[in-house]
């Protein structure tokens with residue numbers, strides 16, 4: 001059998017793996033390439049994937065870099081099943097509808113600003129429509145953790161907790177071909193242990209072949225405790241002042257993580273008098289999906305429920321649904337905290353908050369997630385004296401804090417632990433979903449400590465298994 005890599009091969013986005021046996025062809029994830037200069041080109045539908053000959057699709061989790069190209073399958077006539085956990089289906093619906101709307105808005109804006117006659121400039125077209133999203137969502141079928149499903153001739157899948165976001169899974173494929181059985185573990189994105197609300201990663205018991213992510217393959221994270229202390233100090237300080245605290249956050253995962261932690265602090269600390277605004281339509285919907293998934297909560301979140309507290313709600317949490325409510329916050333005096341998207345300040349409601357409040361020295365901006373090269377968020381992290389927002393130059397007098405301990409990805413040591421938990425050890429290992437530096441570092445440590453010499457495929461490469 002053969003495995004071909006159409007993304008996440010020496011990079012962190014675009015996760016797409018095509019597995020072909022003599023009897024079947026399946027796709028594991030079909031994610032968007034994001035951020036890199038060649039992203040548009042890499043997002044074109046790969047010729048080697050024929051939707052008519054595809055037997056099944058498996059989705060590990062609902063982040064766009066794993067599910068963001070799925071609607072292109074429906075658009076090209078795929079009518080098979082997409083297997084995912086029920087929580088992943090709910091979140092994928094939210095994030096893919098948002099992606100289709102953003103693509104349409106981007107295309108419309110580019111069209112408006114295009115020179116007359118085109119001028120040779122390439123105007124981006126949406127990859128798919130809201131209707132394509134609805135079509136692919138209809139193909140989803142829920143599979144709970146721990147249950148096995150036969151998905152194609154000779155191929156079955158079972159999901160294991162990945163501890164990354166709600167519903168995230170590692171997928172263990174069992175492939176029967178020519179009288180032999182091979183198990184293949186796709187790690188998906190693995191979370192760090194101790195992330196709130198959801199359960200910790202639970203690797204499959206064993207696998208012949210391991211496909212392991214390597215996002216933070218070269219380092220361990222700062223401790224979460226230190227980060228929470230820093231957050232607590234900032235919120236307490238804010239309570240004594242009139243300024244605003246702005247937190248750009250990814251709508252799925254990071255936003256719920258923040259609500260949980262801030263809620264815990266507000267039950268005890270001085271910040272309990274500060275209103276916290278969740279100002280993100282997608283964040284609001286995702287939080288509802290989290291609240292509806294009590295059966296997936298970890299022991300700590302369940303204990304909180306037992307004590308009569310909602311882990312994802314607290315008295316000072318305010319929801320701003322409409323754009324009008326969001327704009328009104330500009331005239332609302334502090335102290336107050338705003339959590340809004342997008343996570344890297346490349347769009348969304350955080351932009352108007354930043355435009356209004358960055359010039360004030362009483363404003364604090366909390367950076368709680370990865371900020372890609374070239375984004376507004378990265379400019380803030382790098383302490384740019386001024387930034388451009390909505391075509392305006394905005395001076396930055398606000399204080400910018402970078403809180404490093406909120407990652408949703410396992411650090412190097414926990415990736416090694418995950419690999420070590422497969423017992424007996426895999427005979428083949430393949431590293432994906434990491435920049436070359438991180439992936440090479442994980443490769444060296446895997447070799448040293450477990451004796452595995454992992455392959456590091458490039459985009460488009462096929463590996464015979």
Ligand SMILES: [Zn+2]
Nearest residue numbers: 061063164189
């Ligand atoms: Zn992810």
